Amino acid sequence: MSFSFDHLVIFLNKPEEALVPLYEKGIHAINGGHHQWWGTYNSLSYFGLSYIEFLGIEDLSIAEKQRNNGLITEIVEQLSKQGHEGPAKIAIRTREIQQLATKLKSEGYTVFGPFPGERVRVDGQIIKWSLLFIENDPNELTMPFFIEWEKSDEERFLDLKEQGLIGNHQIGNPALEKVGFVVHSLENTITKWGELLKLQPCEEFIDAAMNARCQKLDLSGTSLLFCTPLGEGPAKKVLEEKGETPFLINLEGTSQTDMFEMFGGVWRLQ
Structure with a gap:
């Protein structure tokens, strides 16, 4: 079973406000889209298939209802309740998320998922994936979560290239x-x-x-x-x-x- 780094999540009150400071440093970023079922939205900066997601809460009433999505429960706790912005969690990519869930359970981990996720892009296109979370020890570094995209790495790379999201930094x-x-x-x-x-x-x-x-x-x-x-x-x-x-x-x-x-x-x- 192989793994690849997918993305770093940075919690921000207003993800759209990341674009100007990044541009001033020569780093390209865009407004990403909306996670309608989770009450969140994002901005994104790509470095090949590894990227940074700036994630914020759009509808707290929806976000607070999430129970098994560890990313959303964490952003509600850290951003809404504690007011803590900053780097928070990483996602690791796999093509075998269902098998991974079974394997982690057999190794003694408590897992949540896999369950589907999607984001409506600014151009209206729907991007889909599956997520798997590991239960965290509150006294330790938050564990990574796992993601399996609907499209292959090759398809995603070509799509991101066509959108001008890869190779467009000024530095x-x-x-x-x-x-x-x-x-x-x-x-x-x-x-x-x-x-x-x-x-x-x-x-x-x-x-x-x-x-x-x-x-x-x-x-x-x-x-x-x-x-x-x-x-x-x-x-x-x-x-x-x-x-x-x-x-x-x-x-x-x-x-x-x-x-x-x-x-x-x-x-x-x-």
């Missing part, structure tokens, strides 16, 4: 090379996620800019970087303010070198 041809997570225990977290995704952790190293001990899982499409702070720095700041969470967006292949905070996360351009 070169950036790839979403890594998404970073700040955690209390590097060893425990990377072991748990490595076993879930059947990936062997890379060698530990020190990320000087984050002032953290880090290890990576080389997931197809975009690597997952797990960091435990060594002292003062961006990683410690996020861990103290937000707890264990995604926090780093690492773009590689840009025409500049820069690091800045935006939308509640740390962005690193290389």
Whole structure:
């Protein structure tokens, strides 16, 4: 069973307001569409098939009724109740979501789904997929969720290319090379996620800019970087303010070198 990185979800009160700051950094993004059955809507920025979703609540009364969709229950809790914007969760792509659900149950996980999802694009086209969620431990890093798109990777890539959503950034041809997570225990977290995704952790190293001990899982499409702070720095700041969470967006292949905070996360351009 193979996995690929699909997307990082960033919770924002108004996803449409992400477009101008991204444009000013040379990053292309668009208004995405509406999830009518979930009460949410989004804006999107693509780096090949790996992308960032800026997700907001459009109709709280609908969103609050969701029970099994872990993404919607989290956005209601974090955005509506706590007022916390920022990176929140990642999605991992598979072509065998039903078999994955059975396998995860046999391994002792509590799962929700698969169940269908869809989004009405601004041009009226309906995009469809299936989702699978794992029950989270509230004291640990939120687990990834899994997605299986109705269309194949090849079909989706061609469609996104035709829409001008791929290869249209002003800072070169950036790839979403890594998404970073700040955690209390590097060893425990990377072991748990490595076993879930059947990936062997890379060698530990020190990320000087984050002032953290880090290890990576080389997931197809975009690597997952797990960091435990060594002292003062961006990683410690996020861990103290937000707890264990995604926090780093690492773009590689840009025409500049820069690091800045935006939308509640740390962005690193290389």
